[in-house]
Amino acid sequence: MSDVSFVRTEMLPQQSPPASSVGFVGWMRENLFSGVANSILTVVSGVFIIYTLWFIIGWAWSPTWNAQSLNECRAILHDLGREGHWAGACWGVINDRWEQLLFGFYPNGTEAGVADMRWRPILAFVLLGFALAPVLYAEKVPAKMIYLTMAYPFIMPWLLWGGSIWGPIMVAAGFVIGYIGYRVLSQLAGSLIALILSVVLAVAWWLFAAGGIAGMLADLTPALGLEPVESRKFGGFMLSITIGVVAIGLSLPIGIVLALGRQSDLLIVKSLCVGFIEFIRGVPLITLLFVASTLLNIFMPPGTDFDIIMRVFIMVTLFASAYMAEVIRGGLAALPKGQYEGADSLGLNYWQAQRLIIMPQALKISIPGIVSTFIGVFKDTTLVSVIGLFDPLNLTNAIRADSDWNGIVWELYGFIALLFFVFCYGMSRYSMYLERKLRTDHH
């Protein structure tokens, strides 16, 4: 009959989507102006953001970098025709004091007869980067660098506090003696006895031999040392980072031990761990710092000068460890029981099972919590200002007490906030990288 067909036999060519739904316009329509209410919200928030930025940039854009005092800043802004409380920032204070905000009172060469020693903390923190690399980016750096990591806990205090090089070497020797003792003894006796004996050996070394030998060697080779620097000279970001690094570095291993102790079947170990964790978590950090600064002084004999920074290290580390223990316990609790039973069925002993099966998984689960705790500890270091240590926040007070800069607030706090943000954001991004890298579920 006829070959009229009502079915299209050839394909229509593809057409590009309408201009209003692709590209920037399409994205805006979909995300910003998808309805009346959303459009209004977009406009209102846009105006708000632009107004705020306009205000902040207008304030921060201020040619006062070289001013010598707040009044000079005001004169500069006045000459530009800018008046009032928000005329512009006074960046001269940062120019004048940024070194102090970074290094505190660490010798900077201005005191007669004392050299500029600020290369030491700089070197210590550069080395910290190298020492952390094998831990943080294990697959990207040579495996031998782990030796630097192991040596770092002894290098850092030496660089920061100075003194004879033999002190840290003799302390490190204690660990070597303990390790060798363990290797030798574990072949002669059981591993538990070997462990206990080697710890006793190391402690005996530290208590009775290390100090004397280090002193003797220091007298023989006085050139092998750095000029000592007192803790009281520490301040600014250097103090925050030092406290943060020590507390972070020590709290993870102590936290792991406490978390395992809390799950232990041994009654004494378990109750000690639970008691410690609950006590420390039940007390605010600020209280612990006051104990460190004032109460310890009263208990100790008069005239005692037990280094205040060392007291703060101990308190902050204890505090962070208790929190870390609970974060890791969370990771342990999330592991299915089958993992423990699997480890048992392979014939692994307790420590082998922990090291090869349990901890790698538990720590992976806990990464976000661990890093949050790290960030929290780092920010908590500013609390030391209540006991008169010059962390960056307390330094702002001291800087304002200079009549040149009295009355400056936002510039100083903004600078400090920026530096803290860099560190904390860095830690947070690293934890996300680590989570991606360790992901094993292949989605």
Next chain:
Amino acid sequence: MKKSVFLGALTVAGLAAGAAAAGTLDDVKARGKLNCGVTTGLVGFAAPDANGNWEGFDVGMCRAVAAAVLGDPAAVEFVPTTGKTRFTALASGEIDMLARNTTWTFSRDVDLKFEFVGINYYDGQGFMVPKELGVSSAKELDGATVCIQTGTTTELNLADFFRSNNISYEPVPVETNAESQQQYLSGACDVYTTDASGLAATRASFEAPADHVVLPEIISKEPLGPLVRHGDNEWGDVVRWTLNALIAAEELGITSANIAELGAGTNNPEINRMLGTEGTLGEMLGLEADWAKKAIMAGGNYGELFETNIGEATPIALSRGLNAQWTNGGLLYAPPFR
């Protein structure tokens, strides 16, 4: 390292415990440094400069004592203390003396077992208001909002003052001086109250100081002075007479400019006794004969210290007022050096 430092510290603790009984003066001499407690920062009284050197009126007191005892005004370890840690720092022996604008009160002297060796600044609580408020006396402040630092004696003084005058106020509690400045400038409170020296320093930092007035009423007595521990009278004497030497030096006209000349001997026997060319005053204190000369040379006499740090030539621009010599209508009155 930690462990060795810890153990080392304990050993030092043990040794120091034995040494502490010897008396603070001997301790300081043996150490070669004076541990002096100061504030963590107060305009004009104590503040570190960009290189970390401490400067200020209270700092000058520390340096004078160090010069008198050790002969070197730089031989001071400045220990920053907060309002909360200052008394334990002194009681525990962490510091040898406290020169930290601390008000001499009965309970601090008697109950806390300290010894105020004298008064180096007579302060008192005052009020500052914006000029546009048109207030000329604190008694007109009925219903005002007042920025007040919490937990200080100023808070209690304020309550007493308003109650005894039968007027009301609304407190705006703030934590630090910097915060109260911001609150006051942004108009969150009508009145800002603290010690008069602090008011002057704060007002000097404003963009338009002339727009703010400090009211005439001073509602409290705040005698500020250095203090030492109870029970070590030899050390207390050293600090007390160093302060007296600075005050007497101004009265006798001894300045850092003419002291070298006067130190060679004068016709005034009191100057001679003080500067060690006559008599044995230094020996009685357990110090060298020229102790007072060194103390005065450290930063000048009381008047010079005042003028360089908080006086009218500085931005803080405090007038001598009560802190003038008794001969000029002030309260400074050093006992005779005899």
